[in-house]
Amino acid sequence: xxxxxxxxxxxxxxxxxxxxxxxxxxxxxxxxxxxxxxxxxxxxxxxxxxxxxxxxxxxxxxxxxxxxxxxxxxxxxxxxxxxxxxxxxxxxxxxxxxxxxxxxxxxxxxxxxxxxxxxxxxxxxxxxxxxxxxxxxxxxxxxxxxxxxxxxxxxxxxxxxxxxxxxxxxxxxxxxxxxxxxxxxxxxxxxxxxxxxxxxxxxxxxxxxxxxxxxxxxxxxxxxxxxxxxxxxxxxxxxxxxxxxxxxxxxxxxxxxxxxxxxxxxxxxxxxxxxxxxxxxxxxxxxxxxxxxxxxxxxxxxxxxxxxxxxxxxxxxxxxxxxxxxxxxxxxxxxxxxxxxxxxxxxxxxxxxxxxxxxxxxxxxxxxxxxxxxxxxxxxxxxxxxxxxxxxxxxxxxxxx
Amino acid sequence: xxxxxxxxxxxxxxxxxxxxxxxxxxxxxxxxxxxxxxxxxxxxxxxxxxxxxxxxxxxxxxxxxxxxxxxxxxxxxxxxxxxxxxxxxxxxxxxxxxxxxxxxxxxxxxxxxxxxxxxxxxxxxxxxxxxxxxxxxxxxxxxxxxx
Numbered sequence: 101x102x103x104x105x106x107x108x109x110x111x112x113x114x115x116x117x118x119x120x121x122x123x124x125x126x127x128x129x130x131x132x133x134x135x136x137x138x139x140x141x142x143x144x145x146x147x148x149x150x151x152x153x154x155x156x157x158x159x160x161x162x163x164x165x166x167x168x169x170x171x172x173x174x175x176x177x178x179x180x181x182x183x184x185x186x187x188x189x190x191x192x193x194x195x196x197x198x199x200x201x202x203x204x205x206x207x208x209x210x211x212x213x214x215x216x217x218x219x220x221x222x223x224x225x226x227x228x229x230x231x232x233x234x235x236x237x238x239x240x241x242x243x244x245x246x247x248x249x250x251x252x253x254x255x256x257x258x259x260x261x262x263x264x265x266x267x268x269x270x271x272x273x274x275x276x277x278x279x280x281x282x283x284x285x286x287x288x289x290x291x292x293x294x295x296x297x298x299x300x301x302x303x304x305x306x307x308x309x310x311x312x313x314x315x316x317x318x319x320x321x322x323x324x325x326x327x328x329x330x331x332x333x334x335x336x337x338x339x340x341x342x343x344x345x346x347x348x349x350x351x352x353x354x355x356x357x358x359x360x361x362x363x364x365x366x367x368x369x370x371x372x373x374x375x376x377x378x379x380x381x382x383x384x385x386x387x388x389x390x391x392x393x394x395x396x397x398x399x400x401x402x403x404x405x406x407x408x409x410x411x412x413x414x415x416x417x418x419x420x421x422x423x424x425x426x427x428x429x430x431x432x433x434x435x436x437x438x439x440x441x442x443x444x445x446x447x448x449x450x451x452x453x454x455x456x457x458x459x460x461x462x463x464x465x466x467x468x469x470x471x472x473x474x475x476x477x478x479x480x481x482x483x484x485x486x487x488x489x490x491x492x493x494x495x496x497x498x499x500x501x
Numbered sequence: 502x503x504x505x506x507x508x509x510x511x512x513x514x515x516x517x518x519x520x521x522x523x524x525x526x527x528x529x530x531x532x533x534x535x536x537x538x539x540x541x542x543x544x545x546x547x548x549x550x551x552x553x554x555x556x557x558x559x560x561x562x563x564x565x566x567x568x569x570x571x572x573x574x575x576x577x578x579x580x581x582x583x584x585x586x587x588x589x590x591x592x593x594x595x596x597x598x599x600x601x602x603x604x605x606x607x608x609x610x611x612x613x614x615x616x617x618x619x620x621x622x623x624x625x626x627x628x629x630x631x632x633x634x635x636x637x638x639x640x641x642x643x644x645x646x647x648x
Contacts, residue, residue: 103641104627260559264515268587271521274611278528309608421580 103218105147106130109139109165110154110181115204119152122208128215136160140168147173152211152216154181155189155197163192170197175225177218181206234365234473238424259312266305266312273301326474329371331362331403335394338375342383349387353379356395364403366474370446376445378407378466384430385411385464401472408465414458422456450474506532507622511528512542512568513557513584522555525611531618539563543571546579553602553621554581555614558592566596573600578628580621584609 106123108130110116120130130148133139133158143151151169155162180193180201190201199218201302202211277298280291288294332355339353346353375394382392386409395406414422421427423444428437448456451471458464509531511519516537522534534549536542540563542554554572558565569581583596583604593604602621605614 256587263586263607268515268517268521271518271525271606271611275521275525275528278525305608313606412632 104128105149106189106215106217107133107139107142107148107151107228109133109136109151109157111135111157112154119206119211123212124207125214136162136165136168139165140172143169143173143176149222150177150182150199150215151176151178152215153178153200155186155193156183163189163196166193166196166198175222177222179211179214179218230473238365241326255315261315262308262312266308268302270305273298273305277302326365327365327368329366329368331364331371331396331405332357334368334372335375335396335405338372338379339394341376342379345380346383346392349383349386349390351386351390351392354391354393356393358397359399362396362399362403364470364472364474366450366470370450372468374443374446374468375405375407377439378468381439381466382397382407382409382411382464385409385413387411390463403468403472404467404469406465406467408463410463413460413462414456414464415460419456419458423454504530507618508531508534508552509530509618510534510536510542510545510549510551510554512536512539512554512560512565514538514560515557522639529615539565539571540569542568543575546576550577552625554579554619555584555618556581556601557584557607558596559586566592566599567600569596569599570648578625580625582614582617582621622623 106128107362108116108120108123109132110119111134113134116132116134120132123130130152131148138158139151139153141166142148143469153162157165158169161178166180168175169178177199178193178197180190180198182190182193182201187201187203190198190203193201199221200214200410202214277295279285280288280298285291335355335357339355343353369417379392379394386392390410392410393406393408394395395404397404397406397407418427418429423440423443424437426437427441444454447468447470451474453469455467455469456464457467509526511522511526511533513519514537519535519537523535526533534545534551536545537560539560541555545551547555556568556572558567560568563571565583569583572581577600580602581596581600582608583593583601585593585604586607590604593601596604602624603617605617
C-alpha cells in the first residue's frame with residue numbers, strides 16, 4: 101500500500117488538508133489539488149494510481165474532470181466523493197468509469213479500504229495485461245519454433261539424400277584412383293589427365309560434404325520451449341520418475357507446497373530435467389531411512405524450489421567445486437561429474453539461480469530460484485535461422501529470372 | 502608381409518554404394534560380401550563367417566539399429582561399424598551403446614574407414630584370443646593339469 105501514488109482533489113481547503121494529513125499518518129501521503137484544472141495539470145506531470153475526486157467543485161466539476169481523467173489515463177482509478185444525500189452523482193460517476201464513490205462525511209477507514217481495493221484492481225489489471233502480452237509473444241515464438249523444427253527435418257532429409265549419392269561418387273572415384281595406381285596402368289596414355297580429373301571430383305565431393313554438414317549444424321540447435329508450467333504437477337512428475345530408486349533405498353520423498361497451484365512461464369522439459377537431477381543426487385547422497393523434502397515457496401515475481409535431503413552432506417572444500425564440470429566424488433564410471441554443471445547452466449538460461457547449503461552429517465539443500473516470467477536469453481527473433489526461413493518463404497513467390 | 506584379408510559384410514540399401522565400396526575394399530585385399538537389407542545381412546551372417554559388418558543406419562524395413570541388435574544377439578563377436586547419412590550422431594551413439602565398434606559419416610573418408618576396419622578386426626582377434634586362452638586353462642583345470 102505504501103507505494104500508491106495518490107491524488108486528492110477537493111475545493112474545500114480545510115477538509116482536504118485534514119484528510120491529506122490523516123492519510124499521511126497512515127503512510128500514503130497524497131498530492132493535493134484544489135480544483136479540476138489543477139488536478140489535470142498535476143496528472144500531466146505525475147501519473148497517479150488513484151485519484152480521490154470531489155464531485156461538487158466550482159469551474160470544472162467532478163464528473164467532467166472524471167471524464168477527462170478516464171480519457172487520458174484509463175489506468176488511473178477514481179474514487180468520487182459526493183455530498184450527503186446526493187448518491188445520484190456517485191452512481192453517475194461509476195457509469196462514467198469511476199471505481200466507486202463515498203458520501204461525505206467520510207470515515208477514514210472506509211476511504212482507506214476503497215483506496216486499497218482500487219489499488220488491488222490496478223495490480224490485477226496490470227498482471228492480466230502482462231500475461232496477455234506474454235501469451236501473445238509465446239504464440240509467436242511457438243510458430244517460430246514449429247517452423248524451425250520443420251527446417252530441421254527438411255535439412256536432415258536433404259543431407260541424407262545428398263550424402264548417399266556423394267558416397268557413391270566418392271567410392272567410385274576412389275576406386276578408379278586405386279586402379280590407376282596399379283602397375284599394369286603404369287604406361288597408360290594420358291594417365292596424368294585422369295588423375296587430375298579424379299582429384300577434382302574428390303575435392304568437389306569434400307566441398308559438398310562440408311555444406312551438408314553445415315546445413316545440419318545450422319538447422320539443429322538446442323531450442324528451448326516456453327509454456328505455462330504448473331510446478332506442483334512438474335514436481336509430482338519428477339518424483340514419479342525417480343520414485344522406484346527412492347523406494348529401493350527406503351528413502352521417503354515429501355512435498356511441502358505452500359499453495360495448491362503455482363504456475364510460471366518457463367521450459368517444462370528443462371525444468372523437469374533440473375528436478376530429476378537434483379532429486380537423483382539427493383537419493384544418492386542419502387542412506388536408507390532418509391528423507392528428501394521438496395519445498396515450493398513464493399508466489400510473486402519469483403518462486404523457489406528447494407530439494408533438501410538428510411544425507412551425508414557436502415564437505416566445505418567441495419561446496420565451491422560441485423558446479424564445476426567433471427567434478428565428481430562418485431567412483432569412476434558411476435558419475436559423469438556433469439549433472440550439477442548442466443543443471444546450473446539450464447537454470448541460468450531460464451533466468452534463475454541455484455544455491456546450495458550443506459552440513460556434514462545433516463544433509464544438503466539445493467534451492468532454485470526462478471522468475472515467474474522467464475525471458476529466454478537468446479531471443480528467437482534474433483535467430484539467424486529465422487532470416488533464412490523468411491528468405492526461403494519470400495523466394496517462393498518470386499518468378500525465376 | 503602377406504595381408505590376412507578381413508572378412509567384411511557391407512549392409513546398405515544403396516546398391517551402387519555397396520557395389521563400389523565392395524570393389525574398392527576387394528582391391529585392397531579384403532574379402533567382401535554385399536547385402537542390401539538388414540534381413541539379407543543376417544542371412545549372409547548365417548552362411549558366411551564374417552569379421553566386421555559395415556552397416557547403414559537408415560534402411561527401409563529393418564533399420565540399422567534393429568539389425569545391429571540382432572547381430573549382437575546372435576553373433577556377439579562380430580564387430581559392427583555404423584554408417585550414417587543424415588548426421589544423426591544421436592543414433593550413432595545409441596548404436597555404440599548397443600555394442601557397435603564405431604561409426605562413420607557418409608561420405609566416409611577411405612583412410613578413416615580402413616583404420617576403423619583394422620581396429621574392429623583387431624578387437625575381434627584379441628577377444629577370440631582371450632576366449633581361446635580361457636578355454637585352454639579351463640581344459641587344463643578339468644584334466645587336473647596333467648597331460
